[in-house]
Amino acid sequence: MLRAGMIRKVAAGIYTYLPLGLRVIRKVEQIVRDEMNRTGAQELLMPMVQPSELWLESGRWGKYGKELLRFKDRGEREFCLGPTHEELITDLVRAEVKSYRHLPQILYQIQTKFRDEIRPRFGLMRGREFLMKDAYSFDRDEESARISYDKMGRAYHRIFERCGLEFKPVEAESGVIGGSFSQEFMVLAETGEDRLVACHSCDYAANVEKVKEGSSCPRGHGLLTTHRGIEVGHIFMLGTKYSEAMKAVIQDQNGKEVCPVMGCYGIGVSRTAAAAIEQNHDKKGIIWPLPLAPYQVQVIPVNNQSERVMITSELIYGTLSNLGMEVLIDDRSERPGVKFNDADLIGIPYQIIIGEKNMAEGLVELKERRNGKIKKVTTDEVIDLVKKLVLPPSKPTES
Template sequence: MIRAGMIRKVAAGIYTYLPLGLRVIRKVELIVREEMNRAGAQELLMPMVQPAELWNETGRWGEYGKELLRFKDRGEREFCLGPTHEEVVTDLVRAEVKSYRHLPQILYQIQTKFRDEIRPRFGLMRGREFLMKDAYSFDRDEEGAKSSYEKMGRAYHRIFERCGLKFKPVEAESGVIGGIFSQEFMVLAETGEDSLVACHACDYAANVEKARGSDCPRGHGPLTTHRGIEVGHIFMLGTKYSQAMKAVFLDKNGKEAYPVMGCYGIGVSRTAAAAIEQNHDAKGILWPLPLAPYQVHVIPVNDQSERVMITSELIYGTLSNLGVEVLIDDRSERPGVKFNDADLIGIPYQIIVGEKNLADGLVELKDRRTGKVQKVTTEEVIDLVKKLVLPPAPRAES
């Protein structure tokens, strides 16, 4: 990502997103937002700086360890940079939710998190500062909580499918977040830091840390192992936090009860990095179309040729007006430089405009992933691109 001009390092595990990288992040965010909203979750934004008192209520101020970056304000009061938001969101809910009529609720945010990792590495893959979508569900009872958990699980499937990624949900440990049951969503990639086992015959899969034995527990024989990158984690929390923080509501019978919680994370910046790990070749990135920073890359081969430049700009303008996300390489560089940079940053479709083909009224449309090139007229290329990148026009309601 550094080589492709997506990010720049500011300090260990802390990065600036450059324009190209930010566009990818925004793509992931958009998909996540749409699917969260579709699942009935509501977006809010909680503070990054959190007071120690809240963390003392759940005992995690003591438990969390050095990953929690702590500091004091001018009045010597203790704070931390939020690595997760169970305390803050539970504090909010206990103030606002008084009746079973207010439940269920699913609240989420997309926000910068900070975890003072022992050893940040692999760029965005394990940064100390990173973008995360975190959602929290509050239900009247166990059954409701289970249904929220399943709803979120389905939303996660949709999210990673829409991102164009090969992934697998696996059974996992709950770690410091705690809770009853949890699943991780793993993007499959050889370079992944995690190992998982999966059954060839059914959908059983587990993190190796969690897996018991080498055979499928449902009796399908030996499990196969894979490498993966954890991009999402969903937890059934139970009442661990609502009890500790005395968040109560009155149930149907007028009796006090604790909301049953779940929490659901997606590493937004890590998902972008994982997409690259899963989709690259020797020359560079092969962005899945839904995450690509741009959909089409127009490459004028020679910026000295007026004809090449005019045609390139015409194609660029026409596609832009149609709502296609187009990048044009208007640098005064040699062709080789432009081709190599284009392959490196990996925009899915390249339109190469050169004098020789233009003499025949043709330009090239190149598929970055397959390397397949077709020579077409400047009019045809617009139609082809429209078909490739734009969603099919919505059919008239009948």
């Protein structure tokens, strides 16, 4: 990401998203937002700075270690930078929601988190400051909470599918309730820090923190195999841990006071962008899955001095842009080799290469970044081809 001009390091685990990198982040965000909204969850935005009082109430001020960055304001009041928002959301809901009639509620935000990680590494993969989508569900009872949890699980499937990533939901150690009430969504990649075991004949999979390597599939399909993955999402059934500690109560059907049952659901937005690269690259650089690519098409005029090349390049650039595609044109006066290498490095899925020799025959080249295949076609054909490859069919069918 550094080489490709996607990010710049500011301090350990703290990065600036450059224009190209930010476009990828926004793509992930949009998919996440879309699928969250489809479940009926509502977006809000909580502050990053959180007062210690709420953390004292939940009991985590003393328990959360050095990852919690604490500081004082000018009046000596203690605060922290939010690594997660259970306290704030519980405080909000206890003030606003009084009756079971107002539940279920799922609220989410896409926001900057800070965790003073002991070993920040691999760029956006394990940052100290990073972007997370965090959602919180509130239900009147366990049964209803399970429905919210399953709804989030299905949304996570759709999110990572729409990102174009190969992933696996795995059973995870929940630490709170146990059982199968915590699942991690792993993007499969050789470089992943997490290890998981998976069955080859069914969809059973678990984090090795929960199920030992060399175990058998509980559904009787023989031994589980080990894979490496990157945790991009995590869904948790929390129960009443926070609502009880912070005395959030609602009236149930019988007028009795009960604590709402909570769930929390995280997606590492910036980590997902990095994980996409770990899964999709070659020696030359990034190979973006189309849904996350900063641009969909890159137009490369081989020689800027040629008027014919520039006119055709601008024409193709303009036509594709007007059709609603996201197009980048490399109009720098660089040598062809530099342009080709940079194009492969930043990994935009389709390249249209316009050179003088081909132009003489009325042709341009369409190169697919993923397999390097090049097609020589006319300028009209290239528009049609790219349109089919990039634009969704006019009536998208939802699964």
